[in-house]
Amino acid sequence: MMVDIVSTPPQQRAAVILRHARTLCEPVLREAIRTLPEPMSTMAGYHFGWWDTAGSPVHAAGGKALRPALTLGAALACGARAHDAVPAAVAVELVHNFTLLHDDIIDTDRTRRGRPTVWAVWGSADAILLGDALHALAMRVLVAGLPDTVAAAAVARLSGAVVDMCIGQHLDTGFDAGTQHADTSEYVRMATGKTGALMGCAAALGALCAGADGATVSTLECFGRELGLAFQFIDDLMGIWGDPAVTGKPADDLARRSMSLPVIAALESGTPAARELAALYRTEGRAGSIDSTRAAALVEAAGGRRSAQEFADRRVRSAIAAISVLPDRDAAGDLIALAQLASHRER
Amino acid sequence: MMVDIVSTPPQQRAAVILRHARTLCEPVLREAIRTLPEPMSTMAGYHFGWWDTAGSPVHAAGGKALRPALTLGAALACGARAHDAVPAAVAVELVHNFTLLHDDIIDTDRTRRGRPTVWAVWGSADAILLGDALHALAMRVLVAGLPDTVAAAAVARLSGAVVDMCIGQHLDTGFDAGTQHADTSEYVRMATGKTGALMGCAAALGALCAGADGATVSTLECFGRELGLAFQFIDDLMGIWGDPAVTGKPADDLARRSMSLPVIAALESGTPAARELAALYRTEGRAGSIDSTRAAALVEAAGGRRSAQEFADRRVRSAIAAISVLPDRDAAGDLIALAQLASHRER
Numbered sequence: 001m002m003v004d005i006v007s008t009p010p011q012q013r014a015a016v017i018l019r020h021a022r023t024l025c026e027p028v029l030r031e032a033i034r035t036l037p038e039p040m041s042t043m044a045g046y047h048f049g050w051w052d053t054a055g056s057p058v059h060a061a062g063g064k065a066l067r068p069a070l071t072l073g074a075a076l077a078c079g080a081r082a083h084d085a086v087p088a089a090v091a092v093e094l095v096h097n098f099t100l101l102h103d104d105i106i107d108t109d110r111t112r113r114g115r116p117t118v119w120a121v122w123g124s125a126d127a128i129l130l131g132d133a134l135h136a137l138a139m140r141v142l143v144a145g146l147p148d149t150v151a152a153a154a155v156a157r158l159s160g161a162v163v164d165m166c167i168g169q170h171l172d173t174g175f176d177a178g179t180q181h182a183d184t185s186e187y188v189r190m191a192t193g194k195t196g197a198l199m200g201c202a203a204a205l206g207a208l209c210a211g212a213d214g215a216t217v218s219t220l221e222c223f224g225r226e227l228g229l230a231f232q233f234i235d236d237l238m239g240i241w242g243d244p245a246v247t248g249k250p251a252d253d254l255a256r257r258s259m260s261l262p263v264i265a266a267l268e269s270g271t272p273a274a275r276e277l278a279a280l281y282r283t284e285g286r287a288g289s290i291d292s293t294r295a296a297a298l299v300e301a302a303g304g305r306r307s308a309q310e311f312a313d314r315r316v317r318s319a320i321a322a323i324s325v326l327p328d329r330d331a332a333g334d335l336i337a338l339a340q341l342a343s344h345r346e347r
Numbered sequence: 348m349m350v351d352i353v354s355t356p357p358q359q360r361a362a363v364i365l366r367h368a369r370t371l372c373e374p375v376l377r378e379a380i381r382t383l384p385e386p387m388s389t390m391a392g393y394h395f396g397w398w399d400t401a402g403s404p405v406h407a408a409g410g411k412a413l414r415p416a417l418t419l420g421a422a423l424a425c426g427a428r429a430h431d432a433v434p435a436a437v438a439v440e441l442v443h444n445f446t447l448l449h450d451d452i453i454d455t456d457r458t459r460r461g462r463p464t465v466w467a468v469w470g471s472a473d474a475i476l477l478g479d480a481l482h483a484l485a486m487r488v489l490v491a492g493l494p495d496t497v498a499a500a501a502v503a504r505l506s507g508a509v510v511d512m513c514i515g516q517h518l519d520t521g522f523d524a525g526t527q528h529a530d531t532s533e534y535v536r537m538a539t540g541k542t543g544a545l546m547g548c549a550a551a552l553g554a555l556c557a558g559a560d561g562a563t564v565s566t567l568e569c570f571g572r573e574l575g576l577a578f579q580f581i582d583d584l585m586g587i588w589g590d591p592a593v594t595g596k597p598a599d600d601l602a603r604r605s606m607s608l609p610v611i612a613a614l615e616s617g618t619p620a621a622r623e624l625a626a627l628y629r630t631e632g633r634a635g636s637i638d639s640t641r642a643a644a645l646v647e648a649a650g651g652r653r654s655a656q657e658f659a660d661r662r663v664r665s666a667i668a669a670i671s672v673l674p675d676r677d678a679a680g681d682l683i684a685l686a687q688l689a690s691h692r693e694r
Contacts, residue, residue, distance in 0.1 A: 135482055162479060166479050167476075173473075
């Protein structure tokens, strides 16, 4: 589907695109999950928000389906039907969720989308195994749903993205543990792996499904990667100033001394506020949490908030510039709406 | 290569086959590992026994390369050259090792092949991520090294095997935690997932690489799965009566109250020894270890040792029977030698 880009405001347009992506992908995703043996299938459906821990249907929040929407939007932008790219979109969503399962263990995050994480319910052994199973399932969905040549190229790109994401998560863990020096360029490298790689791959796979040439696939990958970085930087802002009732996540990045972009940019500023922030992060023992209201004021005073917003805006412009070379600008409307969402999102 | 099956004793023949599989696969495996960004590459090479934790070359024990040998042997049995199946053999070895990395975390095993496990050296976060990266790398090796049609079929089978392995490991963890009732038929179901699935897939992939028809691929899969079960059952015997100096693993299954096949078969025997063994496993608190000399005597008295050996022998015969339908019996020589190894192995 394509939304009339002129008459609809950006957020509403993007909401329609995301909802449509969920509508197209969810049946295929559910079908794939159903092939998993129990108890994997129940655990997976709980994670996706379809049912409770016992398997009784609930209406919990699932993901936004941003990555599937990127895949479908990229296919449209390259002249195909969204339908042709559904297996790729579902595979990307499966990989995204496999990494969430593993990252939640690694980060010891007990809550996701307002509910206990899988490892918090079933233990980390089963959460590791469920992540591995969803990773495998992603590859199966690609080869089962796409012509062999497209599937082979898609498996190569999606596997490459997984490796990049592993490195991104490794770097991220190092920042938070203080074993990895954090400056903004290292942070961008981390985010390129952790978020940019899969968003880039999501868009590239849409182009591949449309039979696009190599240069076009690269263009779409670049678009997705830049947009992924923008979303990560906005995520970081919401981890400090977001409304938990809207985002579904606690805005506790500062309380947890997380090294996110606004913090790193603030610390790099050389201002008195930066020095006070550094002292606040250092003191009070690693175990306890810190005064996050004071820390947020310091990040803002040191220019960290403005800087992170500028980083995000620059990436959105760069994403839109990347796809300006596509021959059919109208066909890229959904992608542009998704890019604009990054500048206006609340969750 | 094919070893003269008449004049060489089984163990020596299998040793030559395994060594040859390592020789063919290791360069491709090293090349694949080299593509991983640091520190993943160093961690992976440490796991494979190529270097120490700092990356300095050592000659530590790697794996036996049983699965790659199965893949290459299956390709030969189906009339192809071993060379044609090397990417598939390497992919199978990567998947095997990714699951070892994750299983070591899940089982909190601190030692593998006589050295500290990756999670014991680098922590479980990095070990989870390295496992994920090797899993992804396996799929990349398939699509990079095989024609698209073969690669797509291979990705589907290898991903299916990963899902089966996840369920097998889940059941195994349940046995040891006492949350899953253990009888021999449940145990065989667990082992079919944990060990049989990947060995079956290893052989099936060799057949796929040889361009074999569907029925032949299934025949080879059946061979590999049965052989995998035999190896698992012998592993269980060695976990009680093996020589750690030969196997590289401590023979501490009983001390750790592991629910392996000899133990389960013993407990099912209804003998006085079974009752005493059950009492021994129950008492002394879950934390402490038990008198493993006494436990081994009880397992043997209850017939558990003999029963596990019979289970293994039956699977070897079933494996050999499966491939008796292949048109060229001579070409299957390497597979038969590997099957005979299962009855004569010490490590």
